[in-house]
Amino acid sequence: xxxxxxxxxxxxxxxxxxxxxxxxxxxxxxxxxxxxxxxxxxxxxxxxxxxxxxxxxxxxxxxxxxxxxxxxxxxxxxxxxxxxxxxxxxxxxxxxxxxxxxxxxxxxxxxxxxxxxxxxxxxxxxxxxxxxxxxxxxxxxxxxxxxxxxxxxxxxxxxxxxxxxxxxxxxxxxxxxxxxxxxxxxxxxxxxxxxxxxxxxxxxxxxxxxxxxxxxxxxxxxxxxxxxxxxxxxxxxxxxxxxxxxxxxxxxxxxxxxxxxxxxxxxxxxxxxxxxxxxxxxxxxxxxxxxxxxxxxxxxxxxxxxxxxxxxxxxxxxxxxxxxxxxxxxxxxxxxxxxxxxxxxxxxxxxxxxxxxxxxxxxxxxxxxxx
Amino acid sequence: xxxxxxxxxxxxxxxxxxxxxxxxxxxxxxxxxxxxxxxxxxxxxxxxxxxxxxxxxxxxxxxxxxxxxxxxxxxxxxxxxxxxxxxxxxxxxxxxxxxxxxxxxxxxxxxxxxxxxxxxxxxxxxxxxxxxxxxxxxxxxxxxxxxxxxxxxxxxxxxxxxxxxxxxxxxxxxxxxxxxxxxxxxxxxxxxxxxxxxxxxxxxxxxxxxxxxxxxxxxxxxxxxxxxxxxxxxxxxxxxxxxxxxxxxxxxxxxxxxxxxxxxxxxxxxxxxxxxxxxxxxxxxxxxxxxxxxxxxxxxxxxxxxxxxxxxxxxxxxxxxxxxxxxx
Numbered sequence: 001x002x003x004x005x006x007x008x009x010x011x012x013x014x015x016x017x018x019x020x021x022x023x024x025x026x027x028x029x030x031x032x033x034x035x036x037x038x039x040x041x042x043x044x045x046x047x048x049x050x051x052x053x054x055x056x057x058x059x060x061x062x063x064x065x066x067x068x069x070x071x072x073x074x075x076x077x078x079x080x081x082x083x084x085x086x087x088x089x090x091x092x093x094x095x096x097x098x099x100x101x102x103x104x105x106x107x108x109x110x111x112x113x114x115x116x117x118x119x120x121x122x123x124x125x126x127x128x129x130x131x132x133x134x135x136x137x138x139x140x141x142x143x144x145x146x147x148x149x150x151x152x153x154x155x156x157x158x159x160x161x162x163x164x165x166x167x168x169x170x171x172x173x174x175x176x177x178x179x180x181x182x183x184x185x186x187x188x189x190x191x192x193x194x195x196x197x198x199x200x201x202x203x204x205x206x207x208x209x210x211x212x213x214x215x216x217x218x219x220x221x222x223x224x225x226x227x228x229x230x231x232x233x234x235x236x237x238x239x240x241x242x243x244x245x246x247x248x249x250x251x252x253x254x255x256x257x258x259x260x261x262x263x264x265x266x267x268x269x270x271x272x273x274x275x276x277x278x279x280x281x282x283x284x285x286x287x288x289x290x291x292x293x294x295x296x297x298x299x300x301x302x303x304x305x306x307x308x309x310x311x312x313x314x315x316x317x318x319x320x321x322x323x324x325x326x327x328x329x330x331x332x333x334x335x336x337x338x339x340x341x342x343x344x345x346x347x348x349x350x351x352x353x354x355x356x357x358x359x360x361x362x363x364x365x366x367x368x369x370x371x
Numbered sequence: 372x373x374x375x376x377x378x379x380x381x382x383x384x385x386x387x388x389x390x391x392x393x394x395x396x397x398x399x400x401x402x403x404x405x406x407x408x409x410x411x412x413x414x415x416x417x418x419x420x421x422x423x424x425x426x427x428x429x430x431x432x433x434x435x436x437x438x439x440x441x442x443x444x445x446x447x448x449x450x451x452x453x454x455x456x457x458x459x460x461x462x463x464x465x466x467x468x469x470x471x472x473x474x475x476x477x478x479x480x481x482x483x484x485x486x487x488x489x490x491x492x493x494x495x496x497x498x499x500x501x502x503x504x505x506x507x508x509x510x511x512x513x514x515x516x517x518x519x520x521x522x523x524x525x526x527x528x529x530x531x532x533x534x535x536x537x538x539x540x541x542x543x544x545x546x547x548x549x550x551x552x553x554x555x556x557x558x559x560x561x562x563x564x565x566x567x568x569x570x571x572x573x574x575x576x577x578x579x580x581x582x583x584x585x586x587x588x589x590x591x592x593x594x595x596x597x598x599x600x601x602x603x604x605x606x607x608x609x610x611x612x613x614x615x616x617x618x619x620x621x622x623x624x625x626x627x628x629x630x631x632x633x634x635x636x637x638x639x640x641x642x643x644x645x646x647x648x649x650x651x652x653x654x655x656x657x658x659x660x661x662x663x664x665x666x667x668x669x670x671x672x673x674x675x676x677x678x679x680x681x682x683x684x685x686x687x688x689x690x691x692x693x694x695x696x697x698x699x
Contacts, residue, residue: 079522081524247662250416
């Protein structure tokens with residue numbers, strides 16, 4: 001009976017914990033300041049005060065301006081559609097530039113300790129530059145600083161580190177831009193006064209936490225009647241995401257009019273859960289996802305908007321930024337950088353390069369993408 | 372030979388009490404008790420749709436845990452099963468999108484599962500290398516091999532007929548739930564009543580005594596691993612056919628969830644003891660807790676902590692029970 005007793009104790013503890021959980025509704029958001037965009041489409045937000053360059057600098061980097069360079073790209077993990085796409089963009093940029101060799105290598109699971117080992121190994125074996133997407137902004141900083149101290153250039157993309165641990169960061173979309181696209185789509189599809197829930201990776205994943213905080217701020221400002229029910233965690237696990245989305249549907253019943261998927265795994269899994277529950281058209285699914293995984297649901301009219309930037313462009317831009325840094329054409333204080341076919345990209349927040357507005361995949365355009 | 376009588380064939384007057392205190396009974400009580408408790412808090416939890424979804428979404432774990440239980444009862448362990456399920460799902464999905472007959476795509480997962488596991492069983496049994504080392508090696512091979520071969524490309528555009536998990540028997544019973552129940556009952560009967568089933572307990576409980584009884588330990592171990600591979604193949608099919616995409620990666624921590632189901636189900640990590648009814652009930656309980664956490668507004672991250680507590684409690688209870696028996 002020991003098991004039974006322990007179980008009763010656990011249940012009691014968990015039930016007792018619910019009172020406090022009920023007060024904290026915006027689970028999954030971080031506590032950083034928010035900057036919601038203006039409600040009307042296309043209306044420019046007040047530009048934040050220009051920030052001085054706050055990135056790091058490599059020590060005694062070899063002058064390789066115009067010379068061939070070898071780069072390594074260490075994403076959060078390899079083997080998912082998203083980072084395959086950024087990697088593809090890097091290869092395209094390398095081909096266009098002609099004097100860059102870039103190789104993608106990294107952990108098979110999004111684990112910061114493994115990612116650090118990969119970067120450390122490449123510092124030892126010697127490369128001219130490291131491109132990264134951090135699994136943890138703080139934990140990755142020491143190894144990146146070590147790279148800078150050995151004269152290796154460091155540029156981040158997708159997921160940032162603390163600014164002083166890298167030179168530049170290519171920002172795929174500002175958090176408030178994504179938040180606006182997500183909330184506007186939800187209000188439009190589910191209805192202005194309806195309730196929705198969120199399926200995210202974990203409450204502490206930096207990108208997801210930032211988006212959720214900005215979504216909350218923008219919804220309060222521009223769609224104040226939207227009701228947020230709760231956020232659930234599902235890691236980056238397909239089946240767990242599906243089970244979590246299904247549980248939300250069963251828990252909230254008719255009250256639930258929309259689901260947000262905050263990762264490229266959670267969004268198709270949420271769409272599948274809505275499809276299986278035969279609630280297409282009744283529960284709107286809006287989320288970040290790669291197009292291939294969403295095609296069945298978009299083509300079946302179960303999902304109308306898939307929000308993302310173009311990850312191929314992101315990898316492409318990161319490679320151009322690295323080349324510009326090595327060539328000395330992108331220096332602290334610059335206001336823009338030339339990124340090949342993408343044109344001129346603007347510097348924001350001191351040491352970040354902004355890729356542009358988010359991209360929304362719809363039934364009309366999704367067939368043009370294959371990643 | 373005490374371990375061989377644990378299943379309860381003796382005519383002990385206290386037997387009825389023993390049955391009630393068995394791991395299986397405790398788990399059944401926990402499954403029902405938790406459902407009632409959460410149902411009182413939020414009646415929607417007890418809706419048929421939700422209960423069915425809990426079973427449907429996690430049946431593959433119970434099916435894999437049946438094979439895992441046999442492996443652990445035989446005195447071994449397998450930590451490669453999560454990676455193998457990822458690989459088998461990818462093999463099956465790749466065949467299906469490339470136009471192979473659906474039945475071939477399904478059978479391929481079962482056959483490949485049996486082959487990989489039988490190979491591991493043979494290495495463990497005949498070369499006498501500890502199972503944890505062999506399966507750790509296989510884990511790395513499968514994990515690395517999968518990512519190298521697929522490049523991590525997701526499998527999309529799966530044909531509709533591939534989705535085995537979508538089938539509903541008699542219009543109500545989802546196929547995964549049916550398979551979970553069927554596999555559990557058949558395996559339980561086989562392990563309890565057949566000579567080869569009893570041999571697993573003998574090998575895991577007391578290898579020397581088993582040898583003296585004329586049971587071939589190596590052959591039993593290879594058989595157990597081959598069966599485990601078959602169940603892993605079946606689990607992979609349920610896993611692969613539930614969603615419209617196959618991620619082509621190894622499902623995170625899946626082997627740990629499967630081992631947890633076996634251990635919490637009362638399968639002794641020291642071998643020789645346990646039933647697949649226990650492991651299936653434990654898989655259901657773990658799935659139920661994960662869903663319940665959402666219903667009572669607690670972060671599902673607690674599921675890890677809860678699983679951990681369940682494992683420790685079960686293992687400690689098992690060790691204490693053994694000590695008491697050894698002392699008696």
